[in-house]
Amino acid sequence: RNAPPSPGWAMPVVGHLHLFKGNPIDQLSAWSRSLGNIFTIQMGPFRCVMLNGYDLISEACLKHHESLLERPNNFSHEEIFKYAGIISLGGRKWKEQRAFLQSTLRSLGMGRNVMAERIRVEADYLLATIEKSQGEATDISNLVMVCVTNVICGVSFSKRFDHEDDKIIQWLGFVKRLFELLGSSAVINFFPVLKYVPGDPLRYKELKSTLQKMRTTIVEWTEKEKRTVNISDEAFEDVVQAFLTEAERKKSQGVKDTSLDDANLLSSVLSFFNAGTETTANTIVFSVLYMVCFPDIQAKLYQEIEDVVGTDRAPDVSDKNKLNFLSAFIMETQRFSGVIPLAIDRLATSDIHLGGYTVTKGTSVMLNLDSMLRDEMAWGDPEVFRPDRFLDESGSVVIKKEFLPFGIGKRHCIGEGLATMELFIFISALVHKFEFFSEYEDKLPSMEPNVGFSRAAKPFKVKAIPRTT
Numbered sequence: 229r230n231a232p233p234s235p236g237w238a239m240p241v242v243g244h245l246h247l248f249k250g251n252p253i254d255q256l257s258a259w260s261r262s263l264g265n266i267f268t269i270q271m272g273p274f275r276c277v278m279l280n281g282y283d284l285i286s287e288a289c290l291k292h293h294e295s296l297l298e299r300p301n302n303f304s305h306e307e308i309f310k311y312a313g314i315i316s317l318g319g320r321k322w323k324e325q326r327a328f329l330q331s332t333l334r335s336l337g338m339g340r341n342v343m344a345e346r347i348r349v350e351a352d353y354l355l356a357t358i359e360k361s362q363g364e365a366t367d368i369s370n371l372v373m374v375c376v377t378n379v380i381c382g383v384s385f386s387k388r389f390d391h392e393d394d395k396i397i398q399w400l401g402f403v404k405r406l407f408e409l410l411g412s413s414a415v416i417n418f419f420p421v422l423k424y425v426p427g428d429p430l431r432y433k434e435l436k437s438t439l440q441k442m443r444t445t446i447v448e449w450t451e452k453e454k455r456t457v458n459i460s461d462e463a464f465e466d467v468v469q470a471f472l473t474e475a476e477r478k479k480s481q482g483v484k485d486t487s488l489d490d491a492n493l494l495s496s497v498l499s500f501f502n503a504g505t506e507t508t509a510n511t512i513v514f515s516v517l518y519m520v521c522f523p524d525i526q527a528k529l530y531q532e533i534e535d536v537v538g539t540d541r542a543p544d545v546s547d548k549n550k551l552n553f554l555s556a557f558i559m560e561t562q563r564f565s566g567v568i569p570l571a572i573d574r575l576a577t578s579d580i581h582l583g584g585y586t587v588t589k590g591t592s593v594m595l596n597l598d599s600m601l602r603d604e605m606a607w608g609d610p611e612v613f614r615p616d617r618f619l620d621e622s623g624s625v626v627i628k629k630e631f632l633p634f635g636i637g638k639r640h641c642i643g644e645g646l647a648t649m650e651l652f653i654f655i656s657a658l659v660h661k662f663e664f665f666s667e668y669e670d671k672l673p674s675m676e677p678n679v680g681f682s683r684a685a686k687p688f689k690v691k692a693i694p695r696t697t
């Protein structure tokens with residue numbers, strides 16, 4: 229039925245899974261080169277259409293948005309989110325959840341700017357902890373992960389943990405193990421019957437118990453029972469308080485059919501942790517890696533801060549519009565690292581006509597964000613790290629339409645504002661405070677990333693030497 233082309237013969241049961249060779253993201257890019265920007269792959273029982281390039285992705289997300297609101301019924305939505313919360317909901321319930329959370333996050337970032345305050349506190353802790361290393365080679369990735377996790381704890385339920393606190397160390401252990409277990413049991417996504425294999429060869433039972441521990445921890449942290457809710461309160465300091473107040477308000481108005489309930493509160497907060505910590509932490513760690521690998525760029529970043537802000541204080545959000553090279557560097561870090569290569573999958577709920585083909589109802593639709601961030605036509609030399617590509621001749625910031633690391637359309641990343649603020653505050657504080665060097669005199673760390681659900685820098689250590697002012 230005028231379906232987009234596929235890479236070859238789909239075997240019974242496995243479909244095209246047998247054709248994947250090496251890194252799956254590279255394989256998908258290779259197929260887009262041979263088959264074009266739209267193609268079909270059968271992954272076990274799931275028929276998926278892969279979209280590449282700005283034209284098709286923006287057409288799908290902007291013009292056909294209403295047909296792509298739902299998520300497919302798959303393993304991760306079922307096991308991680310139990311089909312609840314902002315990431316997994318679809319249709320009307322998703323619209324309500326999204327509108328509420330979006331306006332709450334926006335309010336937290338305005339006026340007194342509770343968000344910026346919380347990020348600043350974490351940035352100060354990060355600098356102080358790195359300084360304790362006294363120039364010894366250190367892997368900063370865990371430290372950064374604790375700081376961005378604390379930001380999500382603060383924004384969600386006004387909590388922060390000391391870096392040595394058992395609770396946060398245990399949480400990071402869960403997160404690390406969750407990603408490993410999602411890898412080992414991924415095959416269940418395509419063959420659900422494997423859940424029932426005796427013993428636990430695919431670590432499915434361990435996955436379920438890890439997720440249960442994560443949910444219990446979040447319930448504990450939100451301290452719902454201890455909170456008092458007053459529906460006339462307009463001001464709030466965190467998402468949980470705003471959520472409970474709005475839920476109570478709806479109840480008092482007799483609204484019954486609402487997604488503002490306990491199950492969605494828990495899964496939405498869990499979504500913030502799952503979508504908003506590794507992504508942000510990995511980007512910050514990549515920025516330090518690139519500073520080490522490109523000392524001239526690192527020097528230029530510091531020089532700009534010295535010229536525009538001075539050396540007495542770290543930049544704050546009000547300086548952002550004057551620090552054009554820093555903004556360009558952060559965007560190039562996001563483009564070059566491509567922390568999220570594929571957006572979160574969607575389900576076509578009606579037939580969609582795209583690129584001369586028909587995407588039939590019931591198909592999963594996957595958006596290859598990498599195909600835009602590394603588009604040769606758009607960037608010329610996408611394989612080169614060059615922040616200047618985001619500046620014009622007069623030094624003003626220019627952003628190409630293909631720069632979409634947070635996705636596009638109504639279902640794009642809800643945390644974009646928070647993430648952008650975090651990247652600016654953390655990265656500018658690091659540049660201002662330290663000069664970073666490779667662990668070795670004669671060798672730079674590898675820029676080749678580890679690829680899983682997201683991209684991360686391969687483990688590396690840096691020497692952080694405080695700037696003398």
Ligand code: HEM
Binds near residue numbers: 316499500503505570
């Ligand atoms: C550098 C950091 C981040 C990157 C690169 C990133 C990227 C993305 C991308 C590509 C998507 C999918 C968009 C789509 O399907 O079109 C997404 C969705 C999402 N992100 Fe982020 N994200 C980041 C940080 C955050 C933060 C800090 C939060 C915390 C609030 C967050 C929460 C979410 C949620 C809840 C969704 C699902 C939205 C929905 O389904 O409506 N993200 N993100």
